[in-house]
Amino acid sequence: MSLPISLDDHEALARTRLDDNAWAYFAGGAADERCLAANRDAWHALRLLPRVLRPVAGGHTRVELLGRSLAHPILLAPVAYQRLAHPDGELASAVAASAQGAGFVLSTQSSLLLETVARAVRDDDDRGPLWMQLYLQHDTGFNRELVRRAEAAGYEAIVLTVDAPCHGARDRERRAGFHLPPGISAVNLATLPPRPDAPPAPGHSALFDDLLTAAPGWDDVAWLLAETRLPVILKGILHPDDAREATRQGVAGLIVSNHGGRTLDAAPPTAEMLPRIADVLAGHLPMLVDGGIRRGTDVLKAIALGASAVLVGRPYVFGLANAGAQGVAHVIRLLRDELEIAMALCGVATLDDLPADLLC
Numbered sequence: 001m002s003l004p005i006s007l008d009d010h011e012a013l014a015r016t017r018l019d020d021n022a023w024a025y026f027a028g029g030a031a032d033e034r035c036l037a038a039n040r041d042a043w044h045a046l047r048l049l050p051r052v053l054r055p056v057a058g059g060h061t062r063v064e065l066l067g068r069s070l071a072h073p074i075l076l077a078p079v080a081y082q083r084l085a086h087p088d089g090e091l092a093s094a095v096a097a098s099a100q101g102a103g104f105v106l107s108t109q110s111s112l113l114l115e116t117v118a119r120a121v122r123d124d125d126d127r128g129p130l131w132m133q134l135y136l137q138h139d140t141g142f143n144r145e146l147v148r149r150a151e152a153a154g155y156e157a158i159v160l161t162v163d164a165p166c167h168g169a170r171d172r173e174r175r176a177g178f179h180l181p182p183g184i185s186a187v188n189l190a191t192l193p194p195r196p197d198a199p200p201a202p203g204h205s206a207l208f209d210d211l212l213t214a215a216p217g218w219d220d221v222a223w224l225l226a227e228t229r230l231p232v233i234l235k236g237i238l239h240p241d242d243a244r245e246a247t248r249q250g251v252a253g254l255i256v257s258n259h260g261g262r263t264l265d266a267a268p269p270t271a272e273m274l275p276r277i278a279d280v281l282a283g284h285l286p287m288l289v290d291g292g293i294r295r296g297t298d299v300l301k302a303i304a305l306g307a308s309a310v311l312v313g314r315p316y317v318f319g320l321a322n323a324g325a326q327g328v329a330h331v332i333r334l335l336r337d338e339l340e341i342a343m344a345l346c347g348v349a350t351l352d353d354l355p356a357d358l359l360c
C-alpha cells in the first residue's frame with residue numbers, strides 16, 4: 001500500500017500489520033457495532049457552510065484549555081494496552097503527541113508505567129496537556145495511591161472515566177478469542193489487591209452481585225475531588241442531567257463520549273449529544289468530545305458545536321502500529337493540516353469566534 005495520506009489510510013494499513021487478536025481489540029466496538037458506525041455517520045451528517053472572500057491571513061488553530069494555550073485542539077484519548085500495537089506502546093504515543101503539541105491522556109490500563117511515560121515528555125516546553133485517565137478500582141487505598149503517583153509523576157489532570165462500569169458485549173473480541181499476549185498487562189494495576197469473591201448464592205449474578213458491587217457512583221466523584229489537588233475531568237458523559245450533576249459537584253471539565261462505541265451499542269453518537277450538553281454547560285466548563293473523529297472537518301464541526309477540544313482514539317493507535325512514534329505524529333499532523341484547510345475554506349481565521357451559521 002502507498003503512503004497513508006488520511007486517517008482512514010492509516011486504518012487500512014494497520015489492518016495489514018496487526019494480527020487478528022490485536023485488530024479485534026483496537027478496531028472493534030460493542031455488539032453489532034452500530035454506535036461505532038453512528039459516531040462517524042453523525043459527523044458526516046453535519047455540513048459546513050463556507051463563507052468566501054473573508055480575511056484569513058494570520059489565522060491559527062490555537063485554543064485555551066484549563067488555563068493553557070494549546071497550539072491546536074487535538075488530544076490523544078486514553079487507549080489501553082498500546083504495546084499490543086507496537087513494542088514502544090504508550091511511550092511512542094506520548095512522545096509523538098508532545099512533538100506535535102497535542103495533549104496526551106494515559107490510560108489506567110497502560111502497558112507501560114505511568115512514571116516512565118510522564119518522565120519522557122513532562123519537561124518538553126511545547127507539549128500539550130498531560131493527563132492521567134482513572135478507572136476507580138474496588139480498593140480505596142489503591143485508588144489513593146494511584147492518584148498520588150499520577151500527581152508526583154507530573155500529570156496535570158485526572159480524567160475519570162464513568163461510562164464503563166463493565167465491558168460492553170464485545171462480540172468481535174469474543175469471536176477472535178481476544179487475549180493479552182504474555183508480557184503485556186496493565187502494569188499500573190499490578191499491586192491492586194484481588195477483589196473479594198461474593199459468596200455464590202442461588203440466582204447469583206456475576207455482574208450485579210459481584211463486579212458491580214464496587215462500581216463507582218457520584219460519591220466517588222466527590223471523594224476524588226476532595227482527594228486530589230489536580231483538576232478532575234469526567235469522561236463518558238452523554239445525558240444533560242449527568243452534565244448538570246457533574247457541574248454541581250465541581251469538576252473541571254467534561255468529555256462527551258460513548259467510549260468509541262465500545263460499551264453501550266445503543267448509545268447515541270456524540271455529535272448528536274454535544275449541543276445538549278453545551279446548553280447545560282453554557283460555556284462555564286470546558287467540554288471535550290470524542291468518537292469517530294477522522295477528519296479536520298470533524299474537528300471544526302465539534303468546535304462549532306461548542307467543544308473546546310477533541311480527542312481521537314483508534315486513529316493514532318493505527319498510526320502507532322504502522323510506524324511507532326512517527327506514525328502517531330503523522331496522524332496528528334494530518335488531522336491538524338486538514339483542520340487548517342477546513343478553516344481556510346470556511347473563511348474562518350480562528351476557532352474562538354466561529355460564525356453561528358457555520359453548521360447547516
Ligand SMILES: Cc1cc2nc3c(=O)[nH]c(=O)nc-3n(C[C@H](O)[C@H](O)[C@H](O)COP(=O)(O)O)c2cc1C
Nearest residue numbers: 026077078079080107161259260291292312313314
Ligand atoms: C482499544 C481501545 C481501548 C480503550 N481504552 C480506554 C481506556 O483504557 N480508558 C478510557 O477511558 N477509554 C478507553 N477507550 C476509549 C477512548 O478513550 C475513546 O473514548 C474512543 O476511542 C474515541 O473514539 P474513536 O476511537 O472513534 O476516536 C479505548 C478505546 C479503544 C478503541
